[in-house]
Amino acid sequence: MKAFVLRAYGSPDVLELADVPTPAPGDGEVLVRVRATSVQPYDWHHMRGQPYAARLMGGSLGPRRPRIRILGADVAGEVEAVGKEVTAFRPGDEVFGMPKQGGFAEYVCVRESELAPKPASLSFEQAAAVPMAAGTALLGLRDKGRLRPGQTVLVNGASGGVGTFAVQIAKAFGAEVTGVCGPRNLDLVRSIGADEVIDYGTRDFTRDGLRYDLLLDIAGGHPAWACRRALTRKGTQVLIGGPPGRWTQPAGHMFATLALSPLMSHRAVLADVVRCTTTKQNLLTLTDLIETGRVTPVIDRTYPFEDIPEAVTYQERGHAAGKVVITT
Structure with a gap:
């Protein structure tokens, strides 16, 4: 099968289109013929091997070379084949899910527990935009944020992949939602249901005197003591x-906020993107x-499979409104 292989850390140019063996599903796994996938920060952080400090933590970033290939x-x-013990799927079923790696290929093995039937109302391209971004938004709002109907929510980074889902999910859960984004995406964020939209270039939500029950902090950019002013x-x-960075960011921003949390009246919690779906x-x-x-x-843009490096370059710039999707 064709796949973009990552053999070393670097720019999108290190993604090499190659012929590799088609994987065989193990027990409890499903072999999926990939019709669409998506690009997100999770991918280019692993491609760049950044933040550098994460390479020493024994996770999915190897100290010298990538662990995710x-x-x-x-x-x-579509399901191509199923392994032993798989009971929910059979060849030909249309599915979507989050294997966390392997989507930049024609076939990928996914655990049965990480798959679900594709929503009938969505195309493959639309369905591929959902798992990690929407799952992260769901985790942050429902599980970590303990969102209840009638509460006020501020989504900082409302026009990105996670943010566009977060605005909609928060509204679906009965919240009053304010979105923060750049000037060119104000209308987009209004169109997906935000009750109010803040242009971060002209208004600082930490200084305008308004307070919210829940701040979903996707973009970062404000220290914990400043965010405190925006919370009940x-x-x-x-x-x-x-904010992205080579050495410790964005992890440094998040862990610094968690370290200060015991000194403040509001809760600060981390939504683990890897475990979200x-x-x-x-x-x-x-x-x-x-x-x-x-x-x-x-969906901001859709690219053909052979243009995955270009799609990663575009997503890495941080200006995509919604998701960047790949068709195979």
Whole structure:
């Protein structure tokens, strides 16, 4: 099969289109013919091997070379074959899910627990935009933020992949939502349901005197003591991202905020992106939100499979409104 292989850290040019063996599904795994995948910060952080400090932590970033050889955390496609013990799927089924790696290829093996039937109302391209970004938004709002109907939510970074889902999911859960984004995306964020939209170039949400029950902090950019001013006394700040950097960011921003949390009245918690959609139940929850018309994927650009390096370059610039999707 064709796949973009990562053999060394670097720019998108290190992604090498190569012929590699088609994987065979193990026990509890499903072989998926990839029809679409998506690009996100998770991919280019692994491609760059950044932040550098993470290479020493024994995770998915190796100290000298990548541990993940084929990137692509999201997939949508058709079941090609199933391994032993798989009971929910059979060849020909249309599925979507989050294997966390392997999507930049024609085929990928995915654990049965990481897959769900593709929402019938979505194309493969739309479905591939959902798992990691929407799953992260769901985790941050429902599980970490403990969002309740009637609460006020501020989404800092409302026009990105996670942000566009977060605005819609928060509205679906009965919240009053304010989105923060750049000037060119104000209308987009309004169109997906935000009650109010803040242009970060002309208004600082930490200084305008308004307070929110929940701050979903995707973009970062404000220290913990400043965010405190934007939260109610018992408010919660959910940390998802932060300003990029080579050495410690965005992890440095997030862990610094967590370290200061015990000294402040509001809660600060971290939403673990890697674990956000590892259960089929989360995918089914997202499917229900999609099929009932409460959530719709926002796609900025779509690229053909052979242009994956170009797609990663575009996403890495940080200006995509919604998701960047790949068709195979």
